[in-house]
Amino acid sequence: MAWPKPGRIARMAPRSRAGLSKGTLASIAADLGVSRTTVSNAYNRPDQLSAATRERIMAAAKARGYPGPDPTARSLRTKHAGSWGVVLTEHLSYAFEDMASVDFLAGIAESTHGTDFSLTLIPAGPDTLADATTNAATTAVNQAGVDGFIIYSVAANDPYLRAARARGLPVVVCDQPTDSGAPFVGIDDDAAIRPAVRAVLEAGHRRIGVLSIRLFQQRVDGAVAAADIPGADMHVQRGRVSGVLDECRRAGLDPVQIPVISRHINDANNARSAAREMLDTHPELTAIICTTDSMALAVLNEARERGISVPEQLSVTGFDGIAEARHAGLTTIIQPNKAKGAAAGRVLRGLIDEPDSTPARRILGTSLYSGSTVAPPHN
Numbered sequence: 001m002a003w004p005k006p007g008r009i010a011r012m013a014p015r016s017r018a019g020l021s022k023g024t025l026a027s028i029a030a031d032l033g034v035s036r037t038t039v040s041n042a043y044n045r046p047d048q049l050s051a052a053t054r055e056r057i058m059a060a061a062k063a064r065g066y067p068g069p070d071p072t073a074r075s076l077r078t079k080h081a082g083s084w085g086v087v088l089t090e091h092l093s094y095a096f097e098d099m100a101s102v103d104f105l106a107g108i109a110e111s112t113h114g115t116d117f118s119l120t121l122i123p124a125g126p127d128t129l130a131d132a133t134t135n136a137a138t139t140a141v142n143q144a145g146v147d148g149f150i151i152y153s154v155a156a157n158d159p160y161l162r163a164a165r166a167r168g169l170p171v172v173v174c175d176q177p178t179d180s181g182a183p184f185v186g187i188d189d190d191a192a193i194r195p196a197v198r199a200v201l202e203a204g205h206r207r208i209g210v211l212s213i214r215l216f217q218q219r220v221d222g223a224v225a226a227a228d229i230p231g232a233d234m235h236v237q238r239g240r241v242s243g244v245l246d247e248c249r250r251a252g253l254d255p256v257q258i259p260v261i262s263r264h265i266n267d268a269n270n271a272r273s274a275a276r277e278m279l280d281t282h283p284e285l286t287a288i289i290c291t292t293d294s295m296a297l298a299v300l301n302e303a304r305e306r307g308i309s310v311p312e313q314l315s316v317t318g319f320d321g322i323a324e325a326r327h328a329g330l331t332t333i334i335q336p337n338k339a340k341g342a343a344a345g346r347v348l349r350g351l352i353d354e355p356d357s358t359p360a361r362r363i364l365g366t367s368l369y370s371g372s373t374v375a376p377p378h379n
Contacts, residue, residue: 022064022065022066023060023061023063023064023065023066024066025039025040025066027064027066028057028060028061028064028066031060031064032056032057032060034053034057038053038057039057039061042054042057042058042061043068043116080147081145081146081147082116082117082118082147083117083118083119083120083144083145083146083147084108084112084117084118084119084120084146084147084148084149084150084345084348085120085122085141085144085146085148085149085150085164086105086108086119086120086121086122086149086150086152087122087124087141087149087150087151087152087154087160087161087164088101088121088122088123088124088152088153089124089126089152089153089154089155089158089160090123090124090126090266091123091126092121092123093267094123094266094267095121095123097267097268098266098267098294099293099294099320099322099323099324100292100293100294100320100322100335100337101152101337103322103337103338103341104152104174104337104338104340104341105119105121105341106338106341107337107338107339107340107341107342107343107344107345108150108341108342108344108345109341109345110338110341110342110345111341111342111343111344111345111346111349112345115349117147117349120144120145120146122140122141122144122160124137124140124154124158124160126214126264126265126266134159137158137159137160137162137163138159138163138166140160140163141160141163141164141166141167142163142167146169147169147170147352148169148170148171148172148348148351148352149164149167149169149170149171149172149348150171150172150174150344150345150348151164151171151172151173151174151182152174152175153174153175153176153234153236154173154176154177155176155177155217155233155234156176156177156179156180156233156235157217157233158177158217161173161177161180165182170183170348170351170352170355171183172184172185172344172347172348172351173185173186174186174340174341174344175187175235175236175340176234176235176236177235178235178239179235181359182359183347183348183351183359183360183361184360184361184362185340185343185344185347185360185362185364186236186340186362186363186364187335187340187363187364187365187366188239188363188366189235189236189237189239189240189243190239190240190242190243190246191243192240192243192319192333192335192366193239193240193243193244193289193291193319193333194243194247195333195367195368196289196317196318196319196331196332196333196368197243197244197247197248197289197317198247199317199331199368199370199374200287200289200315200317200374201247201248201251203287203315203374203375203376203377204376204377205286205287205315205376205377206253206286206377207284207285207286207287207377208244208248208253208258208285208286208287208288208289209258209259209260209261209278209282209285209287209288209289210241210244210245210258210259210260210261210288210289210290210291211260211261211262211263211271211274211275211278211288211289211290211291211295211296211299212224212237212240212241212260212261212262212263212290212291212295213237213262213263213264213266213291213292213294213295214234214237214262214263214264214265214266215229215232215233215234215237215238215241215262216232216233216234217233217234218233219264220262220264221262221263221264221270222261222262222277223259223260223261223262223281224241224260224261224262225256225260226245226255226256226258226260227256229241229242229245229260230242237262237291240291240319241260241291244258244289244291245258245260259278259281259282259285261274261277261278262274263295266292266294267294268294268298271292271294271295271297271298272298272301272302274295274298275288275295275298275299275301275302275303276302278299279299279302279303279306279308285314286313286314286315286377287314287315287316287317287374287377288314288315288316288317289317290316290317290318290319291319292318292319292320293318293319293320293321293322293324293325293330293332294320295318296316296317296318296319296325296330296332296373297318297324297325297328297330299314299316300316300328300330300373303316310373311372311373311374311375312375312378313378315331315373315374315375315377316330316331316373316374317330317331317332317333317373317374318330318331318332318333319332319333319335320332320333320334320335320337321333321334321335321337321367321369322337326369326371329371329372329373330369330371330373331368331369331370331371331372331373331374332368332369332371333366333367333368333369334366334367334368334369335364335366336364336365336366339364340364343362343364347360347362
């Protein structure tokens with residue numbers, strides 16, 4: 001054995017537990033007689049290999065203590081980060097509590113199957129008007145190691161949307177804003193809610209109220225005048241409330257006389273407080289149309305505690321079609337939240353693969369779930 005010369009430090013290859021030197025992508029490839037690309041594909045593009053080949057590579061890598069390609073080195077070399085940024089203008093907990101959001105994110109995740117992409121969630125929070133938020137948005141978006149962004153339901157002038165577009169990476173907008181000029185995936189919210197409104201009107205209701213989540217970037221918790229709805233910043237809720245008021249107008253009702261109550265934060269506590277406010281301030285109502293299922297479920301719970309029978313004394317409708325709402329028999333609008341997320345993912349993936357492709361605009365369909373919470377008024 002040749003010993004190192006005095007003054008020099010012998011560099012010994014690290015050993016795995018089995019006594020073999022720690023593997024590298026190149027050494028694993030040499031050991032198995034395959035190319036380095038084949039070893040890389042076992043980790044990053046497994047669909048390109050047979051199951052037997054991938055299993056052989058992974059077994060050899062495990063024996064040699066090789067963890068796989070270094071994602072940082074790979075991203076520097078290929079200029080491919082391997083992740084999509086998903087911007088949510090809600091608190092991070094919203095992504096895991098609101099079932100419409102959960103379904104949407106599941107759809108995006110589903111669209112990554114067979115790829116080496118992961119998801120990076122960037123929670124913006126609901127209050128994005130402060131100057132400090134603009135700086136925070138720029139920092140958060142610029143620090144995200146992603147190949148593109150899906151912007152989920154933000155206002156037209158949202159700083160996170162501006163920061164994402166300034167990055168020069170592919171951007172897909174989902175739900176709102178509807179007129180950003182970026183590739184868009186969503187539904188026609190105005191048209192979508194109208195079947196629920198017609199169900200209420202055709203049942204004979206004329207004393208109707210509306211519960212909505214955030215309509216404006218500026219915080220508004222309480223009553224919103226009908227005259228202010230056309231100027232609302234949040235296009236999704238503006239579309240739904242506008243659809244309700246216009247359908248009522250067509251039925252001969254005065255939109256000014258229809259109470260609209262909004263909550264800035266979309267969570268269970270705020271939904272419940274909105275339900276209480278509507279029932280306390282407008283006990284004469286025989287129907288409440290909600291722009292989300294979470295709001296409608298809160299009305300059902302509040303009515304139950306007050307001894308108000310649904311639908312005999314109060315009719316209620318929702319919007320989203322989440323499993324909990326359908327299980328409760330809620331009359332609601334089913335929107336394809338999971339399919340929407342999957343479509344947004346496919347559009348973004350296409351833009352990453354072909355940056356010069358024509359921007360897409362995909363409008364998905366919705367349907368009325370009749371449920372059992374609408375009946376003719378009895379008073």
